[in-house]
Amino acid sequence: xAVISQKPSRDICxxxxxxxxxxQVDSQVTMMFWYRQQPGQSLTLIATANQGSEATYExxxxxxxxxxSRPNLTFSTLTVxxxxxxxxxxxxxxxxxxxxxxxxxxxxxxxTVL
Amino acid sequence: KNQVEQSPQSLIILEGxxxxxxxxxxxxxxxxxxxxxxDTGRGPVSLTIMTFxxxxxxxxxxxxxxxxxxxxxxLHITASQLSDSASYICVVNNYNAGNMLTFGGGTRLMxxx
Numbered sequence: 561x562a563v564i565s566q567k568p569s570r571d572i573c574x575x576x577x578x579x580x581x582x583x584q585v586d587s588q589v590t591m592m593f594w595y596r597q598q599p600g601q602s603l604t605l606i607a608t609a610n611q612g613s614e615a616t617y618e619x620x621x622x623x624x625x626x627x628x629s630r631p632n633l634t635f636s637t638l639t640v641x642x643x644x645x646x647x648x649x650x651x652x653x654x655x656x657x658x659x660x661x662x663x664x665x666x667x668x669x670x671x672t673v674l
Numbered sequence: 675k676n677q678v679e680q681s682p683q684s685l686i687i688l689e690g691x692x693x694x695x696x697x698x699x700x701x702x703x704x705x706x707x708x709x710x711x712x713d714t715g716r717g718p719v720s721l722t723i724m725t726f727x728x729x730x731x732x733x734x735x736x737x738x739x740x741x742x743x744x745x746x747x748x749l750h751i752t753a754s755q756l757s758d759s760a761s762y763i764c765v766v767n768n769y770n771a772g773n774m775l776t777f778g779g780g781t782r783l784m785x786x787x
Contacts, residue, residue: 564717602763602777603718652717663708663765663775665717 562587562657564666572672573643580639581669583653588633593654594626597668603652609636643673677701678766678778686784691754695781697747697764705767709738709749712761712780721749721762754785 563586573579583592591610595603606626607615615628629637640647653666678699687693699707706725710718722731722738724747730739735752751758764778 602779604777605775654717662720662723664720665710668715668717670715 561662562589562655562664564653564655564664566651566653566666566669568669569667570670570672572674574674575644577643578639578641579643579671580637581651581653581671583636583638583666585634585655585657587657589655589657590633591656592630592636593663594628594636594638595652595654595665597650597652599649606638606651640671643671645673647671648673678764678776680762680764680778680781682781683779684782684784686786687754689754689756689785689787692750692752693754693783695749695751695762695764695783697749697778699745699747699764699766699776699778701766701768701776702745703768704742704745707738707740707747708765708767708775709736709747710763710765712763714760718763751783756785756787759783759785 565584567582593608594606596606597603605618606621607617609615609628609630611630611633625641627639650668650670652668654663656663681696708723709721711721712718721733721736724731724740726742737750740747761780761782763780766776768774
């Protein structure tokens, strides 16, 4: 299994500012994933972050808006840049771990943009 | 387009009762299907994961079934408890799409005393 922590757990931010979300895993993992879950919706993959290479972004998400860092095998950050109220959402970090191919999710960061 | 459809969208049952949640998918080729439980304000937690060769898997009071021919899965909850109140999300994995997970919209379950 994998235990994932995220910081901050929630934040309220002003329009036009940026927020960096941290994700820490208790074991080394190759791939980390960042998801967005808008109110009442299911999860949408933003990007896949591999250590030592550029993150791979899904359609509709770009690096300038959601820059990602992956400095080592247990840590990643996602920045939400130049925020607008439409960015209000829960942002979740996820990893695949173990030989059962199970995906584990962090507790999420609840972001509100005013 | 790969899709995962869940029904019902929401469900209210009395404590102690059983319920069954449905998941239909069009993802192909299919690698595995997962059911997650997501408590309000928390990240999803894996309940079961089934490959195409498995047609049932249990985790305590949760039993998932899979019919890969009809592309349908169900999650049966037995003797529901108040703590079962959560969203239940069906997720299908398509390895041919670079390990892409397709998420269903979830079923929001409320268990009342």
